[in-house]
Amino acid sequence: MKLQAIACVATAVLLSACASGGSSISPKVTPSLELVSGTLKIGLPSFTAQSSGRKPEFVSPSTGHASVFIDGAAANAGSTTSCSATTGTGTGCTISWAAKLTVPASHTFAVETDTGANVPANIVLSEGAASYAVVAGSGNTLAALSLNGVFHTATFAVTACSGSTPNSLCNGTVVLADSAGNAIAYTGSTAVPTTGNSPSSGNVFDNGAVTFVSATPANGLVTGTAQTASSNVFSTFASNTLSVSGVNTTGTYTYQVTCGASATGTFGITVGGASTPSNAVTTAELAALATPVTYPAGITVNATVPSFTCTAGNISSSSGTLPVN
Numbered sequence: 164m165k166l167q168a169i170a171c172v173a174t175a176v177l178l179s180a181c182a183s184g185g186s187s188i189s190p191k192v193t194p195s196l197e198l199v200s201g202t203l204k205i206g207l208p209s210f211t212a213q214s215s216g217r218k219p220e221f222v223s224p225s226t227g228h229a230s231v232f233i234d235g236a237a238a239n240a241g242s243t244t245s246c247s248a249t250t251g252t253g254t255g256c257t258i259s260w261a262a263k264l265t266v267p268a269s270h271t272f273a274v275e276t277d278t279g280a281n282v283p284a285n286i287v288l289s290e291g292a293a294s295y296a297v298v299a300g301s302g303n304t305l306a307a308l309s310l311n312g313v314f315h316t317a318t319f320a321v322t323a324c325s326g327s328t329p330n331s332l333c334n335g336t337v338v339l340a341d342s343a344g345n346a347i348a349y350t351g352s353t354a355v356p357t358t359g360n361s362p363s364s365g366n367v368f369d370n371g372a373v374t375f376v377s378a379t380p381a382n383g384l385v386t387g388t389a390q391t392a393s394s395n396v397f398s399t400f401a402s403n404t405l406s407v408s409g410v411n412t413t414g415t416y417t418y419q420v421t422c423g424a425s426a427t428g429t430f431g432i433t434v435g436g437a438s439t440p441s442n443a444v445t446t447a448e449l450a451a452l453a454t455p456v457t458y459p460a461g462i463t464v465n466a467t468v469p470s471f472t473c474t475a476g477n478i479s480s481s482s483g484t485l486p487v488n
Contacts, residue, residue: 194268197299200261221312221410223288225343227279228456232448233262234271239452246279267298274310275444277456278343286342287313287458290369292443311369312347312410314437315459316340321469321481331422331477332386335469338415339373339407342459346414371439372408373462375418375432382428382473386419406436422473431470434462 230242241260264270273292277285291310317337324333340346347368377384384403397409398416407416420432440458449456472480 192267194265195299196263196265198261199264199266199297199299200259202257202259221289221310221347221349222276223278223312223341223343223345225278225281225341225345226276226288227281228285228454229258229274229276230444230452230456231258231260232273232444233260233264235273235445235448236262237448237451239448242452244279244454246276264297267296269294270297271295273443273448275449275456276310279454281343283342285454285456286315287444287449287456288341288343288345289313290441290443292441311367311441312341313370313440313459314339314347314368314373314462315342316344316463316465317373317434318465319432319468324478324481332419333421333469333471333478333481334417334419336415336417337375339368340414342463344465347410348414349410349412367409368407368437369441369443370437370458372406372436373434374407374436375405375434376403377420377430378433379428379430381423382426383420383422383430383471383478385432386421420471420478422471422476422478425476426473427475429470429472432468434464434468437462 226246228242228244229246230239232238233240239260240262241258243258271292271294274290275287276289277287279285289310289312293309317339319335319337321333321335324331338346375385380403385405386400397411398405398407400406405418418432420430446458449458469481471478
């Protein structure tokens with residue numbers, strides 16, 4: 164699927180539960196196992212003064228299905244076969260769920276969203292997990308749950324080349340997206356998101372940092388620079404490796420390459436990393452769904468990555484392309 168315009172949305176997952184009994188936790192109440200039921204709503208509120216306290220998260224416009232698991236149970240507590248995330252206000256989908264839970268007590272809710280019948284079918288797009296205090300009765304209004312997008316596709320562009328002997332430079336951009344080609348961007352209420360709070364922060368990739376290195380270091384290197392906003396680091400550079408460790412507000416990151424001193428030859432960029440899923444929802448849980456869902460493996464580069472030709476230490480051409488991965 165070709166990369167579409169950024170259509171990521173800030174989304175709140177709201178959970179509510181109900182069961183027979185009282186509506187508040189009392190230290191004198193003895194926990195008991197009860198059938199607890201409720202709804203999980205994936206809504207798409209605009210971030211106004213009233214909603215600014217909600218956590219942001221990534222829900223892909225290609226979402227077609229969502230499910231919830233409680234306390235790592237083998238079977239999901241509820242799911243929906245139809246889920247349509249849309250930009251702006253409104254509800255993307257609602258999941259009715261039920262489970263036997265000890266109440267009053269804290270329980271872990273894990274959510275996955277996937278493409279469902281959309282293209283590509285049944286591929287995970289985002290995940291998240293958080294613990295909530297659940298009580299008997301209908302008074303369970305649980306705080307919003309954040310999801311992290313699963314990175315799977317990259318699209319490169321070369322923006323400009325400049326410089327002179329010994330090392331001319333080329334700058335470019337790369338868009339990091341989900342399996343359906345939707346850029347993963349933080350669009351929440353926090354002006355500058357922090358990084359590194361996985362698996363339910365809404366501002367990191369669910370499958371870990373993404374790296375960019377030169378395919379032929381002898382000819383040229385990825386030099387890059389750290390990208391920060393108000394001291395929050397989204398990418399870092401060290402030893403020919405540019406690492407994107409957090410989700411910024413655009414889904415687009417910059418890179419830079421340079422020829423080796425006096426080098427003559429061609430080099431490209433290899434995309435790596437993104438190999439450590441949070442497992443908020445496990446592989447076994449995904450496989451146990453009525454229609455099994457797959458967590459994306461590996462990295463897909465849309466079209467090709469630019470290649471760079473060096474002549475005596477200068478980049479003499481960036482018009483070629485070099486497939487990678």
